[in-house]
Amino acid sequence: MSETIATASATAADGAVSGVEIQLEHVTKRYPGTRQPAVEDVTMTIPAGKIVILVGPSGCGKTTTMRMINRLIEPTSGKITIGGEDALKIDPDRLRRKVGYAIQQAGLFPHFTVAQNIAVVPGLLGWNKKKVAARVEEMLDLVGLDPEQFHDRYPRQLSGGQQQRVGVARALAADPPVLLMDEPFGAVDPITRGNLQDELLRLQSELHKTIVFVTHDFDEAVKLGDKIAVLGPQSSILQYDTPDAILANPADDTVAGFVGAGASLKQLTLQRVRDVELSQKTVTASADDTVEAVRQKLAERKANYALILDARRRPVRWVHARELRSASSLAGLGKPLTDSVSLQSTLQDALEAMLVEGGGVPVTGQRGEFAGMIEMDTVMATIQRLREEHTES
Template sequence: MSVAEHEKVSGVEIELDHVTKRYSGTREPAVDDFSMVVPAGKIVVFVGPSGCGKTTTMRMINRLIEPTSGRITIGGEDALKFDVDKLRRGIGYAIQQAGLFPHFTVAQNIGVVPGLLGWDKKKVTDRVEEMMDLVGLDPRDFRDRFPRQLSGGQQQRVGVARALAADPPVLLMDEPFGAVDPITRGNLQDELLRLQTELKKTIVFVTHDFDEAVKLGDKIAVLGNRSSILQYDTPEAILANPADDTVAGFVGAGASLKQLTLLRVRDVELKQEALTAGIDESPAEVRQKLAGQRRQFVLVLDAKRRPARWVHGRELVSATSLENAGRPLRDVVSLQSTLQDALEAMLAEGGAVPVTGSRGEYAGTIHLETVIATIQQLRDEHADDHEADESEGAPA
């Protein structure tokens, strides 16, 4: 498949044209006459109830499930005409609980597809290290670990790295973050959005969580029985105008509050007032800095300028190194995080939260007052829109 043979390929368009899947012995098809264009370089999220056919539809793209009829093209090429193994090696695939090979190390798991594609050993090793760095796992610490030695969030990062290792234009993700805790899930979502700003893959993402769909999707397909498309539009459009009562049920109560998931941390002003110190600086020097600027806390950054710890001045008196002084950060948010994520992180941290940039580097802090002011602005705008609608509907 030619789309898999280019080493640097951004996303390509996927088209499903009247695709149907029937299983023998059943009256109704599992997927009935499904047609959709997934734009190149965008994230399209399939959301719907369990059993509606969303995962079946997605798996027909890489032919883990063979369609009964219809046509699927990837980058203009007919996916049904290719050798199925070559097709799958050209499409990244990430699933819930990562699906890692338990007897392979992290490096071996990530290098599976490049190895199958015949890459030489050095190229595979270099790519594995690049991918680990990209998903925020230090190769020195994690390369030789086995999946059982990783947390759930770390396993999912390895799963994403493996899916991206051969630089496929298309990535399929089947509820990949559904089995981790809410904070880790939010961080993994942020990581995916950060990666997407760099890589611009075409991503089809399956979830049953509408909030996740709103956060991640450039477009959302709300699916009903047999993968019928109830609405296919941007998150903003679906929140503002659900197509019918079923879609409105997915949106749920508090649609206006869900607008917070459409606003990103990058959309608001960050503060730069936090005093920072490198992790290799001496505690005595940092203590002098704090005293000179009449500050109580310092934010310690690691060797890659990533936020690592908050340290109070009094904790520096007996500290011999900044590596273990103070307390590690409970939570950080990225420029890709939603304002809802930022609010949750502030509750966990008990105050202002550090914000990271595209490679995890420190970019500033976000404060509760900033988010509250944004919420108030949203309320005012909604009130103005409501008054305008009422005035337009009033009799002359």
């Protein structure tokens, strides 16, 4: 494999792009015995370090198109380059070890532990045991799973969301410049799905990989994509543009059908929590604070609730002032946190969480630490502004 792909994948901890450009030129896939090709004459450029979403109805060829990039499906004709290197001239096994792949329901090896699953590709690449072990720990922490807690678990001992996080960790373990994701969050519940989407955006803000993501959910495409390719039959590209451009000016009636009603409200999906002002008025306390100290904080702020943070400053539960009256410590007190959003979340996510909570919700940062509260007034003001802008346009 050329140095182009092999060396371009250094982790982008400094904010640099670690992904590489992908080009598809007149790519076609025709299966024997079929009248029409599954994919016909697709040409597109996927920018380095960006998330490009392939969205379209079932059977349109979006998954086939994506799987030709790592040659899980061989193209019938055309050319695919990854970082300037002709993918069709690279040994398929070597190519796939340099292209991460995450699928629906994670696809973990059931008889391997979490650590063994993550270590598969580094092991195939000949990394030494010490380097592999360190990478496993790093990846678990990166996807928000405590290494001590999850290292030796088996997939059957994980929730669906945890399995997907391990699947993403495994796909990224060898630090590939390209990550292919085939409806990876389609089999989990809506809340978990939103959390996983936020996690992917957080990871991308650190790693800057080139990500090709297949979905049939246009809202997911708008939330995640730097660019969206809306595909029709045989992966014909109906529109390939930024989410805001597609929302504002659908190319034709078919694309408009994907956008659906309420396009102006969908603009909330383009607005991130990180882009609005967060409230810092919430009383917070660490789990080892004294009851008296928390009582005093609540009295000073004239507040009824305190948000308890763990040792890593992650929000874990709410405690009401009345629960402190007869308590000797904070251990076990309060109500577990039911919902939160991250800085990567959209304002639509925040609004949905607020409707469940009946008020503001905590916001978490890059490593799950408490960053502030987002309030209903903030979101409603943004909705009003977007409506006014849409009316004027």
